[in-house]
Amino acid sequence: xxxxxxxxxxxxxxxxxxxxxxxxxxxxxxxxxxxxxxxxxxxxxxxxxxxxxxxxxxxxxxxxxxxxxxxxxxxxxxxxxxxxxxxxxxxxxxxxxxxxxxxxxxxxxx
Numbered sequence: 001x002x003x004x005x006x007x008x009x010x011x012x013x014x015x016x017x018x019x020x021x022x023x024x025x026x027x028x029x030x031x032x033x034x035x036x037x038x039x040x041x042x043x044x045x046x047x048x049x050x051x052x053x054x055x056x057x058x059x060x061x062x063x064x065x066x067x068x069x070x071x072x073x074x075x076x077x078x079x080x081x082x083x084x085x086x087x088x089x090x091x092x093x094x095x096x097x098x099x100x101x102x103x104x105x106x107x108x109x110x
Contacts (some may be wrong), residue, residue, distance in 0.1 A: 001044060001055070001067070001071040001076045009079050017089045021098050023106040029056045029099055033086065047076060052086055060099045062087055 016036040021044070024030050031054040037043060043050050044069060048069050055064045065083050067074040073103045 001046070001047070001082065002079060004055060004075050009040060011079055012043065012082050013041045014082075014085050014089075017086075017098045019089075019095060019098070021095075021102045023058070023102045027057070029058060029060075029102060030054075031056060031099075033089075036067065043053070043091065044076065047074070050074070050076070054086060054090055056090065058099075058103045060090070062090055079104065 001012055006054075014035045015038050018034040020034075022030050022032075028035055032091070033052040033054055051068050051071070052064060053064075053066045053068050055066070065078060065086050067076045067078055069076075072076040
């Protein structure tokens with residue numbers, strides 16, 4: 001993680017992800033991603049309830065990965081390696097299928 005305004009980073013290693021997938025509208029699917037971290041790479045001590053908001057297209061392509069604290073914008077940003085870990089999780093067939101199901105469910109409700 002990189003704190004805005006600083007030039008040092010602490011590289012987080014994720015050990016588990018817990019997604020909550022919701023279709024926002026016809027253009028975007030939001031994935032609130034809770035996670036567990038390796039004990040060797042704890043979150044910054046002053047980060048409160050750190051999560052990731054992954055914004056995807058209805059086809060499951062990642063548009064943006066945003067760190068959040070307590071559901072709001074954070075003063076931290078993810079490093080390229082952290083984003084790669086998150087992207088690899090989102091690319092898993094089960095997650096892609098869950099995104100497709102959310103899109104299909106939202107279309108059925110119309």
